[in-house]
Amino acid sequence: EESKRLVELFKASSLSSKKPRGHEFWDTQPVPKIDDKIVESGPIENKTLEDVRKEPLTLPPAFEWIELDCNKSDELKEIYTLLYENYVEDDDNMFRFDYSPEFLKWALQPPGFLKEWHIGVRVVESKKLVGFISGIPATIRVEGKPITMVEINFLCVHKKLREKRLAPVLIKEVTRRVNLRNIWQAAYTAGVVLPKPVAICKYWHRSIKQQKLVEVGFSALPPKMSMASMVKLYRINDEMKHPLRPLTKEDVPSFRALLDEYLSKYKIAPEFATDEDVWHWFETRKDVITCYVKVDETTKKVTDAFSFYNLPSTIIGNAKHNTLKAAFSFYNVATTMSLTELVGDALVAAKKMDYDVYNCLDVFENSTFFKDLKFAIGDGDLQYYLYNYSTPTKKSSEIGLVLL
Ligand SMILES: CCCCCCCCCCCCCC(=O)SCCNC(=O)CCNC(=O)[C@H](O)C(C)(C)COP(=O)(O)OP(=O)(O)OC[C@H]1O[C@@H](n2cnc3c(N)ncnc32)[C@H](O)[C@@H]1OP(=O)(O)O
Numbered sequence: 001e002e003s004k005r006l007v008e009l010f011k012a013s014s015l016s017s018k019k020p021r022g023h024e025f026w027d028t029q030p031v032p033k034i035d036d037k038i039v040e041s042g043p044i045e046n047k048t049l050e051d052v053r054k055e056p057l058t059l060p061p062a063f064e065w066i067e068l069d070c071n072k073s074d075e076l077k078e079i080y081t082l083l084y085e086n087y088v089e090d091d092d093n094m095f096r097f098d099y100s101p102e103f104l105k106w107a108l109q110p111p112g113f114l115k116e117w118h119i120g121v122r123v124v125e126s127k128k129l130v131g132f133i134s135g136i137p138a139t140i141r142v143e144g145k146p147i148t149m150v151e152i153n154f155l156c157v158h159k160k161l162r163e164k165r166l167a168p169v170l171i172k173e174v175t176r177r178v179n180l181r182n183i184w185q186a187a188y189t190a191g192v193v194l195p196k197p198v199a200i201c202k203y204w205h206r207s208i209k210q211q212k213l214v215e216v217g218f219s220a221l222p223p224k225m226s227m228a229s230m231v232k233l234y235r236i237n238d239e240m241k242h243p244l245r246p247l248t249k250e251d252v253p254s255f256r257a258l259l260d261e262y263l264s265k266y267k268i269a270p271e272f273a274t275d276e277d278v279w280h281w282f283e284t285r286k287d288v289i290t291c292y293v294k295v296d297e298t299t300k301k302v303t304d305a306f307s308f309y310n311l312p313s314t315i316i317g318n319a320k321h322n323t324l325k326a327a328f329s330f331y332n333v334a335t336t337m338s339l340t341e342l343v344g345d346a347l348v349a350a351k352k353m354d355y356d357v358y359n360c361l362d363v364f365e366n367s368t369f370f371k372d373l374k375f376a377i378g379d380g381d382l383q384y385y386l387y388n389y390s391t392p393t394k395k396s397s398e399i400g401l402v403l404l
């Protein structure tokens with residue numbers, strides 16, 4: 001048995017000359033090769049509309065393309081259900097993201113969105129949705145240069161149709177439709193390593209409901225520590241230190257100025273071009289997005305803000321708990337207090353809203369507060385990618401972009 005397993009391992013390893021360890025699909029795409037050394041920044045290929053295929057990519061006969069309309073609750077529910085059953089899981093298949101329908105509508109319909117970029121694959125016979133990929137418009141500054149891009153997200157193929165090369169077809173189709181709109185760059189993140197990460201970021205977690213996190217296997221009780229002392233260690237105050245309150249429409253112009261100023265110092269960051277953009281992304285929506293601001297009494301301008309989004313996970317096969325309630329840090333700006341005090345108040349807000357855990361990437365200056373606020377490093381890396389744009393690899397702290 002053991003020797004058979006070793007033979008299997010050898011075959012699968014890169015030692016066996018037979019199987020090229022290349023990327024059949026990604027090596028055909030305008031992205032840097034895994035071991036490229038990049039020195040300057042710019043597009044990798046320059047195509048024009050004439051080069052773009054006019055008709056949709058060919059699907060196997062049993063399948064058809066479909067555009068999903070998020071304004072139709074039944075179609076939004078179809079996207080939700082596909083992801084609920086088939087989207088990202090951790091390596092041990094203990095958790096699977098459970099993006100809600102309201103969250104998906106928010107994520108997919110920012111100002112300037114196009115329904116044609118909400119692309120599904122259906123089974124002709126049963127009309128069952130078995131594949132999805134989405135793009136939304138975004139202006140991303142790369143080393144100070146604003147580039148019109150799309151953000152690609154929610155790529156998903158039904159578990160029963162995995163490893164049949166359907167993902168490259170979905171990716172090529174969304175690329176085609178975006179190119180037809182004269183957009184040639186994209187930004188995306190993934191938990192997997194592909195050619196070629198522009199940054200590799202780490203997740204850090206701050207326990208809020210320590211006991212539940214241990215019960216579901218999200219975190220482990222350190223040896224020789226009692227649950228009681230562990231709970232005490234992670235206790236969070238009930239009141240904030242600062243007078244922060246939900247963002248209002250009147251706050252938007254000054255908040256947009258504060259955000260754009262703050263984000264301009266990062267090597268990769270979004271540009272929130274209009275007040276509508278900022279209101280879309282930061283208006284507090286129950287169970288979707290929370291944004292609290294501190295406003296200067298005299299000038300009435302926003303001086304500090306924290307925000308986090310709601311992304312629960314299904315707990316796969318746990319007798320006592322079905323859902324992990326996680327808050328994911330979004331954009332935070334501190335000018336009249338330390339980032340540590342600001343995020344400390346975000347933890348108070350998250351506790352009040354009954355979250356189990358508060359998650360953060362080591363982007364922005366986030367690593368400055370992990371120790372003081374008792375964050376623990378996670379086991380999930382998040383790779384950042386740019387499509388058709390090469391630029392030298394960035395440190396996590398040079399990234400000022402958070403995708404959903
Ligand atoms: C200008 C506009 C451009 C727009 C497009 C920009 C690019 C956008 C790119 C997409 C950004 C997505 C952002 C997010 O949503 S990241 C979240 C991705 N979704 C999940 O992880 C959900 C659960 N998993 C699945 O649904 C499937 O496993 C997926 C659909 C991920 C792959 O399906 P499957 O497992 O059945 O495999 P296959 O046989 O069809 O295809 C195998 C090929 O696919 C490459 N692969 C595997 N995983 C990913 C991945 N996460 N990004 C890009 N490529 C990926 C893989 O390296 C291989 O290529 P190569 O190694 O042979 O070359």
Ligand SMILES: CNCCCN(C)c1ncc(F)c(N2CC(C(=O)NCc3cnc4ccccn34)C2)n1
Pocket residue numbers: 088089090091095096097153154189190191203311313324328359378379380381382403404
């Ligand atoms: C394209 N959009 C990228 C963002 C999607 N996001 C949020 C994501 N992408 C990959 C990850 F690695 C990840 N992690 C958050 C950390 C975490 O919480 N790990 C335990 C856990 C709880 N629930 C789940 C569900 C799936 C995977 C890990 N899970 C690791 N987050």
